Amino acid sequence: MPNTQQLQDLTTQVRRDILRMVHKVNSGHPGGSLGCAEFFVSLYQEIMERNDSFDMDGIGEDLFFLSNGHISPVFYSVLARSGYFPVDELNTFRLIDSRLQGHPTTHEGLPGVRVASGSLGQGFSVALGAAETKKLNNDNHLVYSLHGDGELQEGQNWEGIMYAAANNVDNIISTIDLNGQQIDGATDDVLPMGSVRAKFEAFGWTVVDIENGNDIDAILKGMAEAKSLTGKGKPVCVLLKTVMGNGVDFMMHTHAWHGKAPNDEQLAIGLSQNTETLGDY
Amino acid sequence: MKTYTNTGNKDTRSGFGAGLTELGKTNENVVALCADLIGSLKMDEFKANHPERFFQVGIAEANMIGLAAGMTIGGKIPFTGTFANFSTGRVYDQIRQSVAYSDKNVKICASHAGLTLGEDGATHQILEDIGLMKMLPGMTVINTCDYNQTKAATIAIAKHHGPVYLRFGRPKVANFTPEDQNFEIGKAVQLTEGNDVTIVATGHLVWEALEAAKTLNDQGISAEVINIHTIKPLDDKAILDSVSKTGCVVTAEEHNYLGGLGESVARVLAQHQPTPQEFVATNDTFGESGTPAQLMEKYGLNANAIVKATETVLKRK
Numbered sequence: 184m185p186n187t188q189q190l191q192d193l194t195t196q197v198r199r200d201i202l203r204m205v206h207k208v209n210s211g212h213p214g215g216s217l218g219c220a221e222f223f224v225s226l227y228q229e230i231m232e233r234n235d236s237f238d239m240d241g242i243g244e245d246l247f248f249l250s251n252g253h254i255s256p257v258f259y260s261v262l263a264r265s266g267y268f269p270v271d272e273l274n275t276f277r278l279i280d281s282r283l284q285g286h287p288t289t290h291e292g293l294p295g296v297r298v299a300s301g302s303l304g305q306g307f308s309v310a311l312g313a314a315e316t317k318k319l320n321n322d323n324h325l326v327y328s329l330h331g332d333g334e335l336q337e338g339q340n341w342e343g344i345m346y347a348a349a350n351n352v353d354n355i356i357s358t359i360d361l362n363g364q365q366i367d368g369a370t371d372d373v374l375p376m377g378s379v380r381a382k383f384e385a386f387g388w389t390v391v392d393i394e395n396g397n398d399i400d401a402i403l404k405g406m407a408e409a410k411s412l413t414g415k416g417k418p419v420c421v422l423l424k425t426v427m428g429n430g431v432d433f434m435m436h437t438h439a440w441h442g443k444a445p446n447d448e449q450l451a452i453g454l455s456q457n458t459e460t461l462g463d464y
Numbered sequence: 465m466k467t468y469t470n471t472g473n474k475d476t477r478s479g480f481g482a483g484l485t486e487l488g489k490t491n492e493n494v495v496a497l498c499a500d501l502i503g504s505l506k507m508d509e510f511k512a513n514h515p516e517r518f519f520q521v522g523i524a525e526a527n528m529i530g531l532a533a534g535m536t537i538g539g540k541i542p543f544t545g546t547f548a549n550f551s552t553g554r555v556y557d558q559i560r561q562s563v564a565y566s567d568k569n570v571k572i573c574a575s576h577a578g579l580t581l582g583e584d585g586a587t588h589q590i591l592e593d594i595g596l597m598k599m600l601p602g603m604t605v606i607n608t609c610d611y612n613q614t615k616a617a618t619i620a621i622a623k624h625h626g627p628v629y630l631r632f633g634r635p636k637v638a639n640f641t642p643e644d645q646n647f648e649i650g651k652a653v654q655l656t657e658g659n660d661v662t663i664v665a666t667g668h669l670v671w672e673a674l675e676a677a678k679t680l681n682d683q684g685i686s687a688e689v690i691n692i693h694t695i696k697p698l699d700d701k702a703i704l705d706s707v708s709k710t711g712c713v714v715t716a717e718e719h720n721y722l723g724g725l726g727e728s729v730a731r732v733l734a735q736h737q738p739t740p741q742e743f744v745a746t747n748d749t750f751g752e753s754g755t756p757a758q759l760m761e762k763y764g765l766n767a768n769a770i771v772k773a774t775e776t777v778l779k780r781k
Contacts, residue, residue: 240538289566299566308530316538342527
């Protein structure tokens with residue numbers, strides 16, 4: 184059994200990283216990053232079977248693709264704290280000459296990143312391609328991907344989602360971060376999408392709900408269920424209900440912090456709500 | 465002057481199909497994707513030989529480009545196939561982010577480029593694709609001239625690591641380059657030697673340039689014809705060496721003069737050796753329905769147009 188307290192401590196530290204990274208450069212996307220902290224920690228610490236060192240081809244290990252690249256702060260923090268690159272490098276987020284670009288990229292050779300993302304809606308296709316290659320290589324490991332809910336408004340997603348079921352790509356677990364928010368407001372106000380579950384089911388996917396996507400035990404349980412459903416001829420989708428800005432009270436349940444950094448005072452409040460656990464970078 | 469024999473008209477897309485078939489036998493990492501145009505792209509044989517390595521994606525080009533990018537992770541070499549319009553303009557951002565910026569080893573193979581697509585009209589006749597693709601950092605851009613060269617290029621790009629745009633066409637045109645040629649990316653092919661004018665041509669216009677050179681030769685004008693199959697990286701040296709001798713240049717392509725081969729050549733000349741240049745290209749226009757020959761005549765993309773452009777550029781020397 185995983186030590187949930189250790190994962191919780193790491194999550195708290197990741198939250199501090201996120202807040203400090205975006206505060207330093209007064210830019211970036213803290214809201215979605217905070218909302219997905221438990222998911223990333225669970226994924227990299229418990230769920231994925233991955234090699235310690237990074238290799239682009241990732242043969243013989245699980246792969247992860249981040250489609251909604253703007254939540255790079257949580258991705259970078261968890262990659263660093265999972266050993267892919269020095270934690271101190273988080274200091275360079277969004278600075279000139281950094282490998283930690285505003286949106287993740289392979290271009291500067293940052294270990295842990297396998298494709299650029301940021302222009303939304305492209306991650307399904309890329310993850311599915313990697314899953315197809317795993318099948319060609321007789322590699323039984325899985326491909327994981329994460330997508331924003333607002334991101335599903337991009338049409339390319341649905342090309343990929345249609346392809347996956349039609350071609351029985353059953354070695355993929357795609358998670359949708361259902362936080363109900365996008366930059367301009369609630370998704371229900373910007374472009375209501377109706378039932379995301381019904382859409383995925385209609386497209387031939389198996390759907391797993393994680394009702395509390397900010398609870399590590401619930402994530403581990405839901406992802407284990409998702410994993411048990413792979414290899415059965417259908418792609419698997421996880422609907423992860425999260426709270427944008429989770430863990431910093433004034434950032435929660437609003438789109439206001441989607442793409443805005445805290446000022447000095449706000450940072451202090453945010454950090455006070457997330458006490459240092461493993462040491463700041 | 466050196467002359468070339470047309471061994472029989474063939475379509476360049478069939479050269480692509482033949483090259484892909486060959487690759488299927490020789491390189492097990494080659495995979496192919498197509499967006500509902502298998503017959504048009506001549507991918508049938510690869511599909512029949514290697515069904516497990518062939519991916520029909522349906523009418524969903526954006527997904528096709530993303531799938532291809534993902535398939536490189538784990539060592540596959542994906543070749544995507546659809547019309548040039550749907551290979552570039554329709555999926556520009558997918559190519560930009562998931563392929564070019566991500567340094568993915570994807571080969572974007574584009575048929576039915578330019579006016580010679582013919583009767584389908586302007587919706588399908590892209591004349592902007594070379595410009596779109598050459599502006600992407602790291603993208604190699606190739607426009608082959610005949611069946612044999614397209615086959616050789618298809619095989620060659622599998623050995624080149626990095627994204628490639630391979631452009632070819634629909635109609636049957638003269639097949640005149642050697643069957644057993646060694647295709648070297650970025651290396652211009654000098655077809656004729658001449659002292660009065662350099663004609664730099666790409667794609668279907670290469671044969672037209674050779675025809676023009678014959679006419680010019682009859683008029684006592686000696687033309688040096690260069691086949692630029694690779695527009696990026698451009699063989700600057702071959703162009704500069706030739707114009708140092710001839711002192712003027714005509715560029716010829718089945719593409720808009722904005723963003724095409726001509727502009728690439730002009731950039732090299734402006735920087736190193738300002739030289740009078742005339743452009744045989746479309747003049748910032750869309751195409752229309754018609755037969756390939758009618759369209760190439762109407763839009764000034766044939767041997768006659770190259771002869772006229774040569775007469776103009778000679779007066780500017």
